[in-house]
Amino acid sequence: MNTPSSLSSALPGFTRRSFVKATLSATGGLALGFHLPAIAAMDGPWATDVEGAEINAWLVIAPDDTVTIRVAQSDMGQGVFTAMPMLVAEELECDWQHVRAEYASANRSLREDRIYQRMGTGGSNAVRISRPYLQQAGASARERLIAAAASEWGVPASECRASKSRVIHEASGHSKRYGELAAAAAGITLDAEPEIRKPGEYQLLGTSLPRLDVPAKVDGSAVYGIDVRVPGMVYAAVAVCPVWEGRLQSVDAAPARSMRGVKDVVTMDDAVAVVADSYWRAKKALEALSPQWDFGEHAGASSEAFKARFLAALDEKGTIAEEAGDAYGQLENAATVIEADYSAPYLAHLALEPVNCTVHIQRDRVDVWTGSQNPESVLTVAAEESGRPTEQVHVHSCHLGGGFGRRSRPDFVARAVTIARRVEAPVQVIYSREEDTRTGHFRPMAEFRLRAGLDAEGKPAALVNRSSTHSILAGLRPEAVANGIDQSSLSWLTNSPYAFAHRSIEHHLQRTHVPVWFWRAVGATQNAFALESFLDEMAHAAGQCPWRFRRALLAERPDIIRVLDAAAEQAGWNTALPRGQGRGIALVESFGSICAQVAEVDVSQSGEVTVKRVVSTLDCGNTVNPQTIDEQVQSSVVYGLSAAFWGKVEIQDGRARHGNFDRHRVLKMAETPKMETHLVLSGGDKWGGVGEPAVPPVVPAVCNAIFAAIGKRVRTLPLSDQDLSWS
Amino acid sequence: MITLTVNGTRYEIEVEADTPLLWVLRDHLALTGTKFGCGMAQCGACTIHLDGEPIRSCVIPAAAAAGRRITTIEGLSDDRSHPVQKAWIEHDVPQCGYCQSGQIMTAAALLEQKSDPSDADIDAVMTNICRCGTYQPMRAAIHRAAELAREVS
Numbered sequence: 001m002n003t004p005s006s007l008s009s010a011l012p013g014f015t016r017r018s019f020v021k022a023t024l025s026a027t028g029g030l031a032l033g034f035h036l037p038a039i040a041a042m043d044g045p046w047a048t049d050v051e052g053a054e055i056n057a058w059l060v061i062a063p064d065d066t067v068t069i070r071v072a073q074s075d076m077g078q079g080v081f082t083a084m085p086m087l088v089a090e091e092l093e094c095d096w097q098h099v100r101a102e103y104a105s106a107n108r109s110l111r112e113d114r115i116y117q118r119m120g121t122g123g124s125n126a127v128r129i130s131r132p133y134l135q136q137a138g139a140s141a142r143e144r145l146i147a148a149a150a151s152e153w154g155v156p157a158s159e160c161r162a163s164k165s166r167v168i169h170e171a172s173g174h175s176k177r178y179g180e181l182a183a184a185a186a187g188i189t190l191d192a193e194p195e196i197r198k199p200g201e202y203q204l205l206g207t208s209l210p211r212l213d214v215p216a217k218v219d220g221s222a223v224y225g226i227d228v229r230v231p232g233m234v235y236a237a238v239a240v241c242p243v244w245e246g247r248l249q250s251v252d253a254a255p256a257r258s259m260r261g262v263k264d265v266v267t268m269d270d271a272v273a274v275v276a277d278s279y280w281r282a283k284k285a286l287e288a289l290s291p292q293w294d295f296g297e298h299a300g301a302s303s304e305a306f307k308a309r310f311l312a313a314l315d316e317k318g319t320i321a322e323e324a325g326d327a328y329g330q331l332e333n334a335a336t337v338i339e340a341d342y343s344a345p346y347l348a349h350l351a352l353e354p355v356n357c358t359v360h361i362q363r364d365r366v367d368v369w370t371g372s373q374n375p376e377s378v379l380t381v382a383a384e385e386s387g388r389p390t391e392q393v394h395v396h397s398c399h400l401g402g403g404f405g406r407r408s409r410p411d412f413v414a415r416a417v418t419i420a421r422r423v424e425a426p427v428q429v430i431y432s433r434e435e436d437t438r439t440g441h442f443r444p445m446a447e448f449r450l451r452a453g454l455d456a457e458g459k460p461a462a463l464v465n466r467s468s469t470h471s472i473l474a475g476l477r478p479e480a481v482a483n484g485i486d487q488s489s490l491s492w493l494t495n496s497p498y499a500f501a502h503r504s505i506e507h508h509l510q511r512t513h514v515p516v517w518f519w520r521a522v523g524a525t526q527n528a529f530a531l532e533s534f535l536d537e538m539a540h541a542a543g544q545c546p547w548r549f550r551r552a553l554l555a556e557r558p559d560i561i562r563v564l565d566a567a568a569e570q571a572g573w574n575t576a577l578p579r580g581q582g583r584g585i586a587l588v589e590s591f592g593s594i595c596a597q598v599a600e601v602d603v604s605q606s607g608e609v610t611v612k613r614v615v616s617t618l619d620c621g622n623t624v625n626p627q628t629i630d631e632q633v634q635s636s637v638v639y640g641l642s643a644a645f646w647g648k649v650e651i652q653d654g655r656a657r658h659g660n661f662d663r664h665r666v667l668k669m670a671e672t673p674k675m676e677t678h679l680v681l682s683g684g685d686k687w688g689g690v691g692e693p694a695v696p697p698v699v700p701a702v703c704n705a706i707f708a709a710i711g712k713r714v715r716t717l718p719l720s721d722q723d724l725s726w727s
Numbered sequence: 728m729i730t731l732t733v734n735g736t737r738y739e740i741e742v743e744a745d746t747p748l749l750w751v752l753r754d755h756l757a758l759t760g761t762k763f764g765c766g767m768a769q770c771g772a773c774t775i776h777l778d779g780e781p782i783r784s785c786v787i788p789a790a791a792a793a794g795r796r797i798t799t800i801e802g803l804s805d806d807r808s809h810p811v812q813k814a815w816i817e818h819d820v821p822q823c824g825y826c827q828s829g830q831i832m833t834a835a836a837l838l839e840q841k842s843d844p845s846d847a848d849i850d851a852v853m854t855n856i857c858r859c860g861t862y863q864p865m866r867a868a869i870h871r872a873a874e875l876a877r878e879v880s
């Protein structure tokens with residue numbers, strides 16, 4: 001009952017179980033080092049020809065009771081390599097100690113009518129969408145194991161129960177291990193599918209379990225895309241035209257060709273790559289080349305010029321995304337009117353593992369090894385680029401060194417396949433850090449103009465919100481951008497829980513030659529910065545506390561108020577702080593979850609900001625693995641703070657000006673605040689996301705805290721560009 | 728030909744003397760636990776021990792490591808039994824995990840220097856980037872590793 005494995009047939013003689021690990025260090029003697037049989041030690045997370053009986057596509061049970069659970073979503077740090085198996089194991093009643101996870105095969109999913117349903121990862125929806133069918137897969141397998149035992153014992157299945165990887169019949173004293181029953185269970189069909197458990201009935205879900213991938217991540221054995229070693233493999237370094245939409249005019253390959261280890265120079269429409277027997281040799285040889293680029297029409301473009309254009313649009317009324325009452329009329333009659341412009345820059349994902357992809361094209365098959373957020377799109381793109389039918393393409397999913405949205409775009413896969421077509425060997429294409437950043441696809445830049453009216457008592461009377469930004473969907477699914485409105489660019493602005501009876505939410509969709517893409521938490525990141533900061537401005541203009549000011553606008557949403565109140569309480573909102581220190585509060589509902597945050601900052605007189613503490617409260621409804629949730633909230637806080645302090649991709653001469661971490665600073669240990677997460681769970685049927693919802697509010701929470709500390713309002717990010725000195 | 732001693736094994740490697748140690752480890756010796764993140768000593772993903780000192784191997788020419796004792800994550804222990812590895816598992820530190828070899832090597836070197844590091848000691852040394860933001864559990868794990876190391880010795 002083995003699953004079709006692609007890897008074993010790709011590499012004759014190589015099967016995961018039969019290979020003896022190379023013993024290089026045992027002797028202490030002299031070893032000759034080049035292209036050692038590293039593949040032997042490669043124990044990647046991809047789908048394998050695992051031993052045992054396959055009960056359904058999601059799980060295989062081995063004779064020794066090991067349960068292998070297939071994971072169709074990608075773990076980029078958010079914990080799905082553990083959470084998805086937990087959903088199956090919740091129903092399976094197997095011993096968690098015997099669970100191992102591996103990634104599902106995209107090739108199989110496409111061949112077997114999408115047997116894994118969906119394999120993309122994003123939008124914080126792994127648990128939200130997969131939960132029912134993964135629970136069902138586990139429940140169904142459990143019932144079949146019970147049925148197998150019952151029929152063997154000649155007792156009614158209803159008298160048997162499953163527990164800890166055994167089926168037990170109390171009355172007769174019969175008991176059998178799953179490993180003994182699996183082969184028979186695999187042949188059983190149920191008359192009806194069992195019911196799955198509901199919140200309140202769970203035993204495993206809601207408990208904090210250590211991640212299954214942690215051991216391999218503390219000894220260097222976890223195989224990321226960049227670690228793949230295939231016999232005979234060569235490496236490629238690539239330089240893409242630094243200006244998007246530019247072309248390669250010409251390149252003299254001679255300087256590279258004469259260098260040691262160089263196999264080939266591959267030219268593409270918009271790029272050149274050098275293939276060599278090591279990455280360093282490929283990179284050095286690439287640097288020896290002087291490609292002549294045709295930068296095209298965008299060679300003079302800059303983010304400064306984009307900003308002027310985006311801003312100018314704000315003078316005009318935009319496309320109406322949402323409208324209620326008579327916002328403009330109310331503004332005219334308001335006792336107080338405040339207005340402010342906010343500005344958010346392009347942001348790069350900066351996942352720590354630069355994008356890379358290993359491709360081997362053979363006569364009758366194409367093998368692709370990479371870490372991606374969507375192995376199906378990797379497969380499709382590889383098929384297109386190689387001109388092969390999808391059945392011949394095998395994607396081996398590796399661990400991901402971060403994703404944050406970047407790895408949902410398979411551009412680097414297409415590039416690798418293009419290069420591999422010209423090379424008679426498996427080739428690993430590695431982007432340098434600079435290349436990774438410069439060929440990135442960024443969080444859109446955005447300009448905002450907000451206007452609000454307050455009545456004589458300080459109550460909000462009207463809100464006009466104009467935003468001028470990119471549409472990510474325009475390039476992806478143009479039909480989703482009907483009437484010039486991209487809802488993904490409007491998160492937290494439209495359908496807002498804040499009760500502005502008179503409002504006009506307007507939108508100017510912009511386009512530049514700079515490609516934009518989903519960046520952790522997407523549109524809410526820029527929008528929350530503007531709206532949550534502006535609400536703070538409104539509260540101060542009304543002479544009210546920003547927490548209570550929000551509360552008053554949320555009367556219809558007691559669930560949000562609970563989360564907001566918990567944040568204020570846990571943070572000690574009402575305790576006084578000396579000048580130079582302050583607290584800021586912000587709130588966003590996104591990806592099905594509500595997150596409120598209170599940041600506490602210290603601003604030195606010379607303007608240095610230290611974030612001392614961040615309290616996050618989250619309502620994601622129910623939990624799978626609470627420890628992972630805390631970790632994801634912390635991760636989001638750190639990610640958001642990096643963006644708040646330094647995040648900016650500056651465009652100059654049509655290209656991203658900086659490529660490496662020296663100019664793209666990110667938060668380090670010493671700058672990390674004390675972080676606390678408090679879950680305020682509403683339970684019921686609610687299952688909200690956890691990988692993203694804590695990113696958007698932390699940025700305005702910090703900006704609002706800075707205002708509380710020193711009275712300076714941050715309206716342009718990042719903070720490193722602002723003068724925050726005070727006296 | 729350069730002779731390197733990595734995790735107790737001597738290797739003779741045909742490689743240009745200026746090749747960064749990182750790439751010799753990864754491409755020539757297939758020790759892929761040491762990671763590439765930036766190539767300019769910014770991120771720390773490539774941290775190894777050179778004669779016990781934490782070094783960012785992406786900027787050290789292989790020739791400069793000849794005759795010295797090189798330890799990579801693969802050589803820290805055979806069975807994840809180093810106190811830092813144990814503490815990392817206890818605290819569920821890794822998320823994507825990509826920075827973790829470098830973090831662990833940096834922390835292990837710190838504990839060699841200071842058996843009971845203060846938070847300030849940790850801040851001063853742990854300058855590796857973690858884009859997943861695992862810093863808080865990592866700090867707790869370093870304190871825990873110090874405790875474990877003291878229990879052993």
Ligand code: FES
Nearest residue numbers: 764765766771785
């Ligand atoms: S790869 Fe060496 S410090 Fe980043």
Ligand code: FES
Nearest residue numbers: 823824857858859
């Ligand atoms: S765990 Fe992902 S970069 Fe540190």
